[in-house]
Amino acid sequence: ADTGLPKLAKKATYKVGFAQTESNNPWRIAQTQSMQDEAKKLGWQLVYTDAQGSAAKQVADVRSMIAQKVDAIFLSPREEKPLAPVILEAKKAGIPVFLIDRNVDQSLAKAGNDYVTFIGSNFIQEGQRVGQWIAKKTNGKANIIELEGTTGSSPANDRKKGFDDVIAKNPGMKILASQTGDFSRDKGRQVMETLLQAHPEVDVVYAHNDEMAIGAIAALEAAGRKPGKDVLVLSIDGGREAVQLVVDGKIAYVVECNPKFGPKAYSTLKDYAAGKKINAKIINPDREFHSANAAKLLPSAY
Amino acid sequence: MTTMPSKTTDPGRIWKQLSQQGVLIALVLLMVFGGLRYEGFITEYNLESFLRYNAMFGLIALGMTFVIITGGIDLSVGSVVALASVVAAKVSGQGALLGFLIPVLVGAGVGAINAGLITRGRIAPFIVTLATLLGARGLALLVSGNQSVSAEYTGNFIQIGQGDFLGFPIPAWMMVVAFLIGIFVLSSTQFGRYTLSIGDNEDAARLMGLPVDRTKFWVYVLSGALSGMAGVVLASQFGAGQPTEGVGWELTAIAAVVVGGTLLTGGVGTVWGTFFGVLLLGMIFNVLNFENGKGVISLSVYWQSVIRGMFLLLVVILQSRLTRKSSTS
Amino acid sequence: MLDSKTMKPKNTPPKPKMDWKLFLQQYGGLLALLVLFVFNAIFTPNFLSMQTLNINLTQVATIVIVGVGMTLVIATGGIDLSVGSLMAIAGALAPMIFMSDGLKDNPLGILLAFVLPVLAAAALGLFNGLLVSKFELQPIIATLVLFIAGRGIAQVLTNGNLQTFSNPSFQYIGLGKVLGLPFQVILMVLIVALAAWVMRRTVLGRSILSVGGNEKAARLSGIPAQRVKYAVYAISGLLAGIAGLITIAINSASDANQVGQNMELDAIAAVAVGGTLLEGGKATIVGTLIGALIIQLIRFTLLAKGVPDSVALIVKAGIIVGAVALQRSRRA
Amino acid sequence: MTTTSPQILLSMEHITKSFAGTPALRDSSLVVREGEVHALIGQNGAGKSTLLKILTGAYRKDTGSIAFAGREVNFKTPLESQQGGIATIYQEVNLVLKRSVSENILLGREPKKFGMIDWKEMHRQASQILQDMGIALDVTRPLQDYSIATQQMVSIARAISMKARLVVMDEPTSSLDEQEVETLFAVIRKLKQENVGVIFVSHYLDELYAISDHITVMRDGKTVHSGPIRSISKFELVAKMLGREIGEVERQGRTGFHKKNTTGQEELLTVKDLKRGNKLKGVNLTVKKGEILGVAGLLGSGRTETARALFGADPTDAGALSWKRQPIRLRSPREAIRLGMGFCSEDRKEEGIIPHLSVRENLTLALLPRISRLGVIDPQAQQKIIDKFIQRLGIKCSSPEQPIRELSGGNQQKVLLARWLCMNPDLLILDEPTRGIDVGAKAEIQNLISELAEDGLTVLMISSELEELTEGCQRVMVLRDGETVGELSGKNLSEKRIMHAMAGTEGAAHAGQ
Ligand SMILES: Nc1ncnc2c1ncn2[C@@H]1O[C@H](COP(=O)(O)OP(=O)(O)OP(=O)(O)O)[C@@H](O)[C@H]1O
């Protein structure tokens, strides 16, 4: 069926754009790296921009890619709504767009119609998985401190939302405090230090990313608590350092959210150019790490 | 020091004119460079989207110009943009008019709070607006519930940001008209004279019987209102109110004002200098994006920061050299 | 001559009110700190513990250290926006030195890892000083250059990557304890004491204040105004460098993207809340310490009370304005 | 009072005012009639400026009442008093220097056309106002291009062009030369004819007698005398001001200088053909050890520029300097100070005081290198100096820790003099050292300068007061248009001769006033 999506010719090499949202944390850096490495391997030209955390700048970035007439655009949209109009502009200019790791508002731009597809994880599900694991492990009884990501960012909102869904079903699981740690190790540590004073009864720490979890572990240890024993620490992302901490028994459980999008993204583009049917949503098969499998999976963590 | 100012030709004037074109010359050179080097650079599409985006910076930098000329500073602009965009999105269902007016009033309100604390409370503008930078951001997050707020797509509200008028983006119109009014106000009205005089010597202005507090009040209200307007553009252009947007915009605006030849010590400045300052700083981003597309040297975003910093330094040094020459002759 | 006509009573301000104002102006900061302390002592569980004290002091240490440099810069009528970026640069350099192949597990490596990054930050501070004094750029713009480019440099150095390490001798600066007191807290106290002494008793201190108060007059009195400016920006850079090292030491990791993020705002807020005039010519180092402690206690209180981020921002804004208003100088 | 006296225009009664608990005005009253020039006199710090600032709304009074034009008033801002019909020239020149002369004169009253400022008309009106005063200036240029005296004239022009019912002048003549004072007096006489009241503050008794009708004397924040000026002698006046016995006052001379007859021989500082832009076009002078060398010249003749160039404060284009017969080049005041020079600027506010710092800190600023070791200030050495100079110059302050900005103008000047005197310099350059200083203090300072000169201090003194030059100096150099045009000494040293040399009318010496 004709979806109205712009066509992409089959070529040996492409000039593709990658509009990154920011580069201020290891996860993003790994993602950019993966996109660049893979492009180099394929011999493609990559036009890379960085919105420095601003959706408005990201729109301007994408527009400059349109002006440069790239063959296709990979976009990691900073926000669900603000990036939708520019996707339509790209479509009008005949440039297919692939969204990675974050999606846009489906009422404004439709996958498979306005843009080719969304490749990524489901942030809400990630939060749910953490919640469910806790519910199972603690028999639905836990005193939880939640370290949120940057206030207002969509992974922070979604990872909280998914988690809250589970909490709502388990009256025994109590969130003692939920504060932002800005996705950063330093801030995560500081916030944890403080919250630990106010809520010494905590037995579970849920961090929205690895970095804050590692910060929280430092705070727990400084306070003489034993992460992994008296306090369970859980996080999302599954970077090598965090998985190592799972092996060491300090982190109890990590849901993977792999930033290595390069291979998948480009192979999807090639499939699209070849005229294959592309699903509107391609969810990464994200793993989970816990004491039983961490040691084995460690080498494959990003 | 030049030797003598002769009465007939008044070289001071000519120098002054030339110096303020420093920023203009830099802008033109950069555009010529871009046009020759990059395909698709000088195209209607690129220039229009460039203006559409930079109109927001233009609006806040315009208000900032007036504030800085009085010897003050307004650090709250970025947060006010975010707050206003959230408010705009919330009221966007009421149509373009209310969707425009209410956020502008909210911005003016924050400006009024700034002004009140500065004139009545006698607290340094830097501190007051540093506080409202935090406060307005908090309010934006609170009102929006920490999330982007969708704007009404069916009404005419989003036309403000996304529409064209006579083939030219509406936000760009708003910026240009605002700047024309700004130029007029600063050079040809009493309010403009008061603004300049207060920045030169506030005590003297007070003793000369000028309405110092009233003038400062309106200057901060103006800055707030223009930030509110930028918030409207943000919400309508991107279809959402964004509580986390606008971080660091105050610094971009300040840089644009200074690059445009306005002194941070107050008392000296031009509105049109700021206009070119905004375009120049925005153009750097645009050029860097295109340069990356060339693929000759793929600059990481980190190198881009370094280059932007150095470019800013270069322009500011050039500008200060030129202004100094003109003011000493 | 005395006791003549009756006058409008509202023109007669009650005498004690004047003194009360003066009192607030002088001790307002201390008073605010005290109020916060008492509030927490009553309403925050476990507040009165050694642990809490340690946490607050360690968390505030970097702000105070940077704030001291900022106070000196502000006293000359300047401002330093680049401190956060300089922290990041120092933080990026240190692990590169002590983890480099030649210097690994070598005491010399540790020594260099302390000295070189701090010197590099001081040198960049000197660069700020150059822009401000020689090139006569406005301090906000001059330091905005390194605010933007500096973090870029730190990121370029590390390619943006996190450097993680475990090196107890280096990390002593962030994790070590002397007699139960965190080392960084002792460092902070020493720096505050030294700076306060410099401001009160040395030629440099006096020169800083006179350059900030009236540069022309200072110059005519033989004060080397340019050199004084070089000095304050270099000191500010140096202290930022130290703060950068402390930050990475506590975290066992250096993240060029995050180290020192927003530090300039925290430090400036501490200086202002502490009662130093932003227009220069006046400075109180101890005030900056108090200012930083106030901000820290607010942050602690808001976190401990579970106040959401958005509300916390608004409260913080109110308290900054309130504390400064309390101590603002009167007008006739 | 006689029954035919004109209407009372202003009546301030029992005004009190304290600054942070320190009383500045204890009980001051002031009554001014229409068409009257009312002199206000008092020592430095007596409270004159404070009283006037209360009148104009720049300060708020604590108690007391003010009636103006028959109505009780309480102006809260200078704007209100201006609108109420009071125009004011404040003590320190208070204008916006970066703006043009015409804006400075007409700010707030700009002529408009279609809601826009009519620049042509504005410049025309400003030129007219100045012309009426007999001054020709390029009114489009920024005010900062002009000398402090011109700025003062502009400030006067602004005030009198307001068509006010009362014009307040707080030491308007302190930076004017005699010709300009004459211009001002002509203006005041015109105001008088128009039935405008004028309050005139000055430390020059001669001026007061020349222009005013009535006088009010203040001492320590109180009004101690008020009456027609004709009915009180100068000595009585000074006695009242200082709170001393009249006999004690009568024993003092015209100025505080006591001239010694021997002049120095050894050259200390020599300047040949000093040039700088279009300000200095060839200044030659020699200062000899132990003398007080005067420098005279009209406004803008280049006296201040010369002094600054000698002190290394401004770069020069040409000229050979030698110090103690050694050729030198000065690149900064610091180097000049090291050689043993001191320079006390004419612009106290902009180039003298460091407002927030205390009297102590201001006083020892230049001395710091000498009272410190390894950069650490020796508090005892500092204290000794402070005590000595506060006492010796009679500086009136609540304590050495008081911020200097809270001192009266005259006392600030004394601190600045002390800043240099405590250095014990070889050469002290004084630019208008007694400007704005009351007669008592002025005599003291002049006396002090003489004494120090006897102890071997060499002084280069710029002054617009010819009396000061003739009484105090052995030799006087005269500058005109940035060039040395003469040197007067011995019998030739008279006010008249200086005046002619300044104006370039030596030939017509007899035609002088
Ligand atoms: N803003 C202020 N803060 C504190 N004290 C002040 C202030 N202004 C004036 N004073 C004090 O009030 C007293 C009167 O000062 P004022 O300036 O009125 O004296 P004056 O008679 O005008 O002297 P001068 O002849 O030197 O100008 C002085 O002791 C001065 O120190």
Ligand SMILES: Nc1ncnc2c1ncn2[C@@H]1O[C@H](COP(=O)(O)OP(=O)(O)OP(=O)(O)O)[C@@H](O)[C@H]1O
């Ligand atoms: N373009 C200018 N910008 C700033 N200040 C100026 C300028 N031109 C002159 N001045 C200042 O004006 C004052 C007058 O300078 P000048 O040496 O020419 O006159 P003078 O003989 O000292 O007269 P007087 O002392 O009576 O004002 C000096 O303080 C000088 O620095």
Ligand SMILES: [Mg+2]
């Ligand atoms: Mg006075």
Ligand SMILES: [Mg+2]
């Ligand atoms: Mg002079």
